[in-house]
Amino acid sequence: MNKITTDICIVGAGPVGLFAVFEAGLLKMRCHVVDALPAVGGQLSEIYPKKPIYDIPGFPEILAGDLIKNLEQQIAPFHPTFTLGERVEDLEKQDDGSFIVRTVDGTEIACKVVVIAGGLGSFEPRKPAIESLDKYERKGVEYMVRDPEAFHNKRVVIAGGGDSALDWTIYLAGLCKELTLVHRGTTFRGAPESAAKVLSMAEEDQIKLILKSNVTEVHGEDNLEAVTVMVDNAEPYRIEVDNFIPLFGLVPKLGPIENWGLELDKSAIVVDTEDYSTSIKGVYAIGDMNTYPGKLKLILCGFHEAALMAQSAYNIIYPDKKFVLKYTTVNGIQELQQ
Numbered sequence: 001m002n003k004i005t006t007d008i009c010i011v012g013a014g015p016v017g018l019f020a021v022f023e024a025g026l027l028k029m030r031c032h033v034v035d036a037l038p039a040v041g042g043q044l045s046e047i048y049p050k051k052p053i054y055d056i057p058g059f060p061e062i063l064a065g066d067l068i069k070n071l072e073q074q075i076a077p078f079h080p081t082f083t084l085g086e087r088v089e090d091l092e093k094q095d096d097g098s099f100i101v102r103t104v105d106g107t108e109i110a111c112k113v114v115v116i117a118g119g120l121g122s123f124e125p126r127k128p129a130i131e132s133l134d135k136y137e138r139k140g141v142e143y144m145v146r147d148p149e150a151f152h153n154k155r156v157v158i159a160g161g162g163d164s165a166l167d168w169t170i171y172l173a174g175l176c177k178e179l180t181l182v183h184r185g186t187t188f189r190g191a192p193e194s195a196a197k198v199l200s201m202a203e204e205d206q207i208k209l210i211l212k213s214n215v216t217e218v219h220g221e222d223n224l225e226a227v228t229v230m231v232d233n234a235e236p237y238r239i240e241v242d243n244f245i246p247l248f249g250l251v252p253k254l255g256p257i258e259n260w261g262l263e264l265d266k267s268a269i270v271v272d273t274e275d276y277s278t279s280i281k282g283v284y285a286i287g288d289m290n291t292y293p294g295k296l297k298l299i300l301c302g303f304h305e306a307a308l309m310a311q312s313a314y315n316i317i318y319p320d321k322k323f324v325l326k327y328t329t330v331n332g333i334q335e336l337q338q
C-alpha cells in the first residue's frame with residue numbers, strides 16, 4: 001500500500017488545486033495532490049484545453065491548456081507530489097486533529113490539513129450498457145488511459161467518436177500490436193484534423209476502423225479475452241483482445257465527499273469566507289466545489305480563495321509561529337527542499 005505523509009493533502013488537481021500548492025509553498029507547507037483523472041488541469045484539461053480564456057488577470061488571452069502548463073511551472077519550485085488516476089474516497093480524523101485521506105486504490109495520505117479543490121466533482125467515465133462489463137474492469141476494460149505503456153504490444157479495441165477516442169487511437173497505434181476503433185457513426189465529434197488523421201491511418205492499415213458499429217458483448221474467464229462487435233445490424237462477430245477502452249466522455253460527480261459529514265448546500269460545500277474553512281476544523285474547500293453568498297465559479301475567485309486558505313492553514317501547521325504577509329517581489333520564491 002502506498003503511504004504518503006505531507007502537510008496539506010489537496011483533493012483535485014484543477015487550476016485552483018494547483019495554485020493552492022503555490023500559496024502553500026510560499027509559506028513553506030508541503031502539498032500532495034490527488035486527482036481521479038490521470039492528468040492535472042481539471043475542467044481546463046478535460047473539457048476545454050484549446051479554448052482561450054480572457055479573464056485571467058495579466059493575461060489578455062490564454063489557452064486553458066497553457067494556463068495549466070504555466071501553473072505547473074509556477075508550482076515546480078515547491079516540489080509537490082501527486083497521486084493521479086485515483087479518486088479520493090475517505091477522510092478520517094485522527095485524535096491529534098490530523099487526517100488520513102484514502103483513495104479508492106488504497107493510497108493513504110497522512111496530513112495536517114485537507115484542502116478540497118474538487119471542482120464539479122470527480123470525473124467519472126460514462127460507461128456503455130454492456131452486460132458484465134464491470135466484471136472485467138481493470139482486467140482488460142479501462143475507461144481512461146492512465147499509462148499508455150500498459151498497452152504496449154497489446155490487442156486493443158477503443159470505442160467512441162470524440163476527441164479522447166481519436167487522440168488515443170492516434171497515440172496508441174504506434175504502441176499496440178493491433179488497434180481497432182469502433183464507432184457507431186460515420187462522422188466524428190472530435191477535432192476535424194484528428195478525424196482526418198484516423199481515417200488516413202485506417203487507409204494505410206495502421207489501425208482497423210469499424211464504423212456504424214457498437215461493441216455489444218464482452219467475454220473472458222477471469223480477464224477480458226474478446227469483444228463482440230455488431231456492425232449496422234449485420235451478423236455480430238468476435239474480436240480477440242487484451243483490452244477494451246470505451247471512451248464515451250466523463251461526467252462529474254460529487255461522489256464520496258458527500259458522505260464526509262461536511263455542511264453542504266445543493267452538493268456544494270458551505271465555507272466561511274474569512275478563510276474558506278468548512279464545518280470540519282482543518283478541512284478547507286476552494287474553487288468550484290464550495291459555496292457562500294455571492295460565490296462565482298471563476299478561476300480567479302478560486303485563486304483568491306487559495307491565498308486566504310493558505311494563511312489560515314499555516315496557523316494549524318505552525319501553531320507557534322505568527323503569519324506575516326511577505327511579498328514575492330521582496331522575498332522571491334524560496335524553494336522547498338525535496
Ligand SMILES: Cc1cc2nc3c(=O)[nH]c(=O)nc-3n(C[C@H](O)[C@H](O)[C@H](O)COP(=O)(O)OP(=O)(O)OC[C@H]3O[C@@H](n4cnc5c(N)ncnc54)[C@H](O)[C@@H]3O)c2cc1C
Binds near residue numbers: 047053
Ligand atoms: C467550457 C467552459 C468554459 C469556462 N470558461 C471559463 C472562463 O473563461 N473563465 C473562468 O474563470 N472560468 C471558466 N470556466 C469555469 C472554470 O473552468 C472553473 O471555475 C474551474 O475549472 C474551477 O477549478 P477547480 O480547480 O475548482 O475545479 P476543476 O477544474 O473542476 O478541477 C477539480 C478536479 O478535482 C478532481 N476531483 C474531484 N473530486 C475528486 C475526488 N473525490 N478524488 C480525486 N479527485 C477529485 C476532478 O477530477 C478534477 O480534476 C469554464 C468552464 C467550462 C466548462
